[in-house]
Amino acid sequence: MGKKARIEHFSRMLSFVFSVILVLVFICNIGSVSAYTYITVDYPSAINTFFQGINDSGQIVGYYDDTDSTSHGLLYDWPKGEFLRIDYSETSQTILYDINDLGQVVGIHRDGSGDSPFLFEKNGLQGLPLYQGHTTVYEGINDSGYIAGYHSYYYYSTHIHGVVCDLNKNSCQDIHYTEARHTYFHGINDLGQMIGEYQDWNGNWHGLLYNTGNQQFQPVEHDWFRATLCDINTSGQIVGWSGDNGILYDPRTGEFQTLKYPGADLTRLYGINDMGQIVGWYSNESGSHGLIVLPGTAEVPLPPSLLLLASALISFPILKKRRAQ
Known part of the structure; x- marks a missing residue:
């Protein structure tokens, strides 16, 4: 050659x-793609089951509806597979929103006079303060005892403002984005970052991140007309929902992705822990069901x-x- x-x-x-x-x-x-494992959990004999928050030990809180359409708070110990029913009183409905690693839970009880926030812990139940006497809802709690939520605020007309309270100091602070008509916060992580959304004066909705340390706001933009951002973990992952689907924000890519339980009419994601384990609920023809979403990878046949x-x-x-x- x-x-x-x-x-x-x-x-x-x-x-x-x-x-x-x-x-x-x-x-x-x-050959392999990001995938998620979906786990359904129903409270025994419940008509509907809703999961709202999860801590790093796998303890999950939420509520369920009985055959009389009465809502009862629930705590589900996922590793043990055990349920605990939590009712503020026999005459009110109870909804639990979040749980921290100390086992402290925030929620509301609802009766003829409206919604009232409360804290559940080992020592029992206790009412939480209404910010300046206004209707107040706390939906997030971190391990330092900070609780995040929102309250009604009247200034010529009714507005919604965010609020954060330090349970250790028994002090609360109004948190309102200056560009907003309404400000909502639903979750808070152990870094003191609060997540929620705001509505501007043109009626448009935007995601919103607030850092309690430096007191700085950061809008979180997305492609939906409206998205409800419900929780954030210490890695900056955010869960929520928009339209009929759950959504997850990945800080590594700076993008949201859609998560939907297979065959569900509606999927809602409300809580995420530091392991990236997500809780929420989905609805189909048989009702609403508690949902656990686990991150992972799955091999895809070539x-x-x-x-x-x-x-x-x-x-x-x-x-x-x-x-x-």
């Missing part, structure tokens, strides 16, 4: 090797056409050599 022929042969081999590498890289990239292509590329030099013989 002459020098020129050897160079041409070497060039063809380089092209072939490069093609094989491209195909293998493509195959490896689609299309037969790609396997055939890879096999052909690998076999090509062998067949060519046999023909030459």
Whole structure:
């Protein structure tokens, strides 16, 4: 074989090797994709079950509806598979929103006079303060005893403002974004970051992050007309919902993705812990069901056409050599 022929042969081999590498890289990239495991949990004999918050120990809080359409608070110890019913009183309905790693729970009880916030812990139940006497809802609690929520605020007309309270100091602070007509906060992580949304004066909705440390606001933009951002963990992952689907924000990509229970008419995501475990609920023809969403990866079977292509590329030099013989 002459020098020129050897160079041409070497060039063809380089092209072939490069093609094989491209195909293998493509195959490896689609061989596994991000996936989620969905787990359904129903309170025994309940008509509907709703999960709202989860701590790092896997304790989940929420509520369920009985056959009389009365709502009862629930605490589900996921590792043990045990439920605990929590009612503020026998004459009111109870909804639990969040639980921290100390087992402290925030919620509301509802009776003829309206909604009233409360705290549940080992020592029992106790009412929480109404900010300046206004209707107040606390939906998030962190391990430092800070609770986040919102309250009605009257200034010529009714507005909604955010609020954060330090249970250890028994002090609360009004939190309102200056560009907003209404400000809502639903969750708070152990870094003191609060998540929620605000409505501007044109009626448009935007996600909103507030840092209690430096007292700075940061709008969280998304592509939906309205999204409710419900919780944030210490990694900056945010869960919530928009339209009929749950949503998850990944700070590594700066993007939201849609999560939906297979076959569900409606999916809502409300809580996320520091392991990335998510809770919420979904609805279908049989009612509403508690939902746990686990992050992970799943192997995806390769299309037969790609396997055939890879096999052909690998076999090509062998067949060519046999023909030459």
